[in-house]
Amino acid sequence: MKKYASLWLDYKAKKNNRDCGCLGSISISGAGESDIRVQNAVRELKNGLKAMLDIEPEIVFGSAGSHTGAVGSSSGLSDGSAAGSLNGQSILDNEEYRITLEKDGLAIEANSGRGILYAAFDILRCISCERSLKETYASGKTVRPSNPLRMLNHWDNMDGTIERGYSGRSFFYVDNEIVIDERTVDYARLIASVGINAVVINNVNVKDAASYMITDRYYDKLAKLGEVFAGYGIGLYLSLNYASTIEIGGLDSADPLDPEVIAWWKDKMAEVFERIPTLKGFLVKADSEGRPGPFTYGRTQADGANMLADIVKEYGGIIIWRCFVYNCKQDWRHTKTDRARSGYDNFMPMDGDYHDNVILQIKNGPMDFQIREPVSPLLGGLKKTNQMLEVQIAQEYTGQQIDVCYLIPMFKEILGFKTYCSEKDDTVADIISGKTFGSRFSGIAAVTNTGNDFNWTGNYLAGANLFGFGRLGFDTDLTSEQIAEEFIKMTISDDPGVVDVIMGILLPSRAVYEKYSAPLGIGWMVQPATHYGCSVDGYEYDRWGTYHRADHLGLGVDRTDKGTGYALLYNEPNASVYNSPDECPDELVLFFHHLPYTHKLHSGKTVIQHIYDSHFEGYEEAKQMAAKWENLKDKLDSEIFYNVSKRFERQLANAREWCDQVNSYFFRKSGIPDEKGRQIW
């Protein structure tokens, strides 16, 4: 009995092993056998090739000492010195690799064990997807990850619950103890295989037992966990309680400029990095949603981040500082206060003040992981600060792993967004890759969607977001289609008929979810607290800064120069485009403008008719998706089939409520009938 699914590392036997003849041997050079990551790479290769192809190629190691310089120059790999190297495991360890087809096998060259590991997974993926090894590697394939940091943020609490977790309980913690077992290793394998190189293992809201992670209570276990991770090229990060000086240090302040506070942190960090040698740094949520922070002491966010960064610098550590700072006690009556502005207003003035081992982690949109938001104006606003993009694959607002919502198309849009922050290389992808401003520390992080469910992600199809996030972070040029196809073939079935059907479910699923939920970029309209299901007014008269401002004439938030001014925070021409109701893209028009129901969109439809049409369509398309899945019954593993089938039942109930409630709400409010005379309640 398997205790949990292998997902994309299932290594099923391949019937069409077209050119495995070329795999007589695999030569490895650039990192030696003593490197644990190389050992893991070799084990993975052997197991995978045996299972899929029933072959046992010879593994040949290149001569010691020949690697870095020699291979680097001969293969065209850049050398590994860019970020300096602390025993081959620094945060910016060189990750490039090259795979070349040779007469009797494949040759892997890299500058680090991590590169070897990624190369191994590259080969295994190639076989798993039944691609031709020859075609793939004939002319040599050199790969360098798009982003320095590709990180998962776990919102796991030490009591075993997961904040916004939809896949069971934590596999890291049971009853305030850290658990390290076979699943820990398989988790590391799964995420390393898609290129994740950093994991924050605890909730950004650090409280209760988690405040004691940086004490003797947990050091040994954390050291052990860090070693497991390191074996797969994964850096260990902790969320830090900014108020540790008070909560565990016995001081009465957390003022970042207070010498006593600084002294406490110095001692503490010396201890922490000694006891957890593989630790790479910390994620900090401060001054947000009730968490303490520098603002409490009249200091800037930079004061707080820099204080910690300066202290951890000597241990090669970094501080990732979240930009999710806003007033969560807003008065709904104040139409000029705008939560969307808060990240920008709080962090832009200090651009350039952050020290170079600080990274600001910026949510993709200015609000909070809605199905549609404009890209945060901090991305492309900040020019002298290390930046990391934060997305959420836990589908808090996008179906909670009940509804299918393949998020990679959304992430592609975000990464491709032109910020106009420079003459060239000005997309979000460019910025976070480090290309635009030459940042050393940058990348992409996702609030993860995993738990201890058998299939790790609640809905098997939600696995596509975990897989896809890793793949996209590693190679931003991959398309949504390529990623979906790889995921399906590796995880669910390589039957081409099945792959096509599931592609037809995954690819439109984000658009479908958007259609039946809050319209035209306005967001929210969800059930308060749970965030699943429709409640049009659920957040309308509340303190969270989340309003649609609908009345009998129209809806939307005026964020133009006549409203909150948010649109003007963008670089031109984005600012002008967003500021104009006529130029603003339809899908964001209610985010930026308060418009009459009768306003004509670019689509030619009125706002109200768009609401009706999109909601009827969304529900209808959800039904079609579910019907497609039902047709696969005889072609799928029954565990997978029923898991998704049951969730589709719930999705349809949810989609129906969204459709009917949104349509009824706006019909009742506007009094304008549906042109097509469909049933509105």
Next chain:
Amino acid sequence: MKKYASLWLDYKAKKNNRDCGCLGSISISGAGESDIRVQNAVRELKNGLKAMLDIEPEIVFGSAGSHTGAVGSSSGLSDGSAAGSLNGQSILDNEEYRITLEKDGLAIEANSGRGILYAAFDILRCISCERSLKETYASGKTVRPSNPLRMLNHWDNMDGTIERGYSGRSFFYVDNEIVIDERTVDYARLIASVGINAVVINNVNVKDAASYMITDRYYDKLAKLGEVFAGYGIGLYLSLNYASTIEIGGLDSADPLDPEVIAWWKDKMAEVFERIPTLKGFLVKADSEGRPGPFTYGRTQADGANMLADIVKEYGGIIIWRCFVYNCKQDWRHTKTDRARSGYDNFMPMDGDYHDNVILQIKNGPMDFQIREPVSPLLGGLKKTNQMLEVQIAQEYTGQQIDVCYLIPMFKEILGFKTYCSEKDDTVADIISGKTFGSRFSGIAAVTNTGNDFNWTGNYLAGANLFGFGRLGFDTDLTSEQIAEEFIKMTISDDPGVVDVIMGILLPSRAVYEKYSAPLGIGWMVQPATHYGCSVDGYEYDRWGTYHRADHLGLGVDRTDKGTGYALLYNEPNASVYNSPDECPDELVLFFHHLPYTHKLHSGKTVIQHIYDSHFEGYEEAKQMAAKWENLKDKLDSEIFYNVSKRFERQLANAREWCDQVNSYFFRKSGIPDEKGRQIW
């Protein structure tokens, strides 16, 4: 240090002990010294008189054997035999008493220890309120309680939580154990002093440990608790898990006609009544909000109730069966389905089928304890069934013991409602007193508002509802003013200036709450789940049968003959009055009718203007109430002052949100401006 407040049994020293000279002795006849209730009465009298007046009158007992017949005939007391008497402690024990002024003291006559106890509290209340003993008792005062059963329903769970509890945790249970201590006795004293004679000690939603109350695990403690209660004339009742046969009995059915089920209950009840000799019966919530019941087996509610009643009859027990049966998975799209009808539809057809030791417990309104509902049509509909009125003093929907809401005026309205069920004696008060249909078992129950807070009821002023419920159940003719005055004088202060001010807070408080919350009888519009605070659409698109049906033209639920037909469930002329938008009282008009915002009320205002005016007024009046309280700062015990003051702060915040959200919602929806041009957001 007091561990909890004494409330109205505080027995403060009285400065104006005008005629205590008459209290040289108190003679007691009709029940002997061996009766524990008499002993408790004597102790109470001695302690109270010593504390308030510093006197120690002689207690003289009437000759043994002289009581029942003799005193009965001499004093005009009816005899105690009406309900039969099982060791002087039957459910319908005679409770009448007479207090007569004699030359050197007072004479108490009664037919039972319970009568003596109530007489003692009568005398103590008279002194505590600084009334003249002479004027009160000069011509003899004969009292017989208005209702046979005056009951409190605790929704305490055995884990210590209280469902809809707003005063801390349970004082009956800690960690699934029953606690019996000094507070238990003082609780019995407090409620006996206002005439409560029955208590259900556990939540009607019986689950977890509470299912095991009728097992060996709890018998000893329950027997002991029952004895404490009995000493104060209080009958012990338990909420029963209707599915006990399955959950603790190991059977696979709870079908009331299944011989195995019946046999199990027979054995079980024999055991229960043997082990808990003071037990008087059970309260049952079946087929409601997910609880199992007879409907599960295709049986009627009468089948279920009668099965249990027949079995407990030989032990003198009764079954109280709640009529709160409705479809809690209603589709909001179905405008002809009406939760308001469900109690009537489920219970009326079996009128006459219920055996004579069954009582149907009927919530005052057809919905669920809203600030304004019509009286349930079952009251006055049922003519051949024992009935008990259920009200709620836990302010679930009426401010949760944060907002001041003195409910006695509401209860007075309900009791005074003419049902037209007979030529005379047709009010709700008449029905539940037993007068209308000659019921033996009837009365009034309240879901109680107590917990282990220092002051028992969260807000000191919420104590007025506990006090008042008891007093009103005992003497339905008391006015809201009389009860408020007694409460204030006994509990807070007997300073006449203070009494006046607090009367001016308590008496209008229900009207104020009604003004700033859901308008014109429509109800709901509360935050889902918590039920505190405004959410106009909170229950509008949900499954609970709780809708306002507002659109851009109007609002309200059509419950007329053209709608759900609910109005016609009443006896004439009530049915016709409610069925007509012109005749229907303003305060209920949206409960019965869907009306345009421009509809003119009897008040001369339009519906929309009424909404605006009442909400602005309600908030304004709440501020005035709070200001009145603040003026008492120097005249009150600081514990009491600050307790209420802090709650007024929260009430004002709540009232402001209600006012602004309701007004904004309807302005945005209707587009009709306030005639007076006030700020609407």
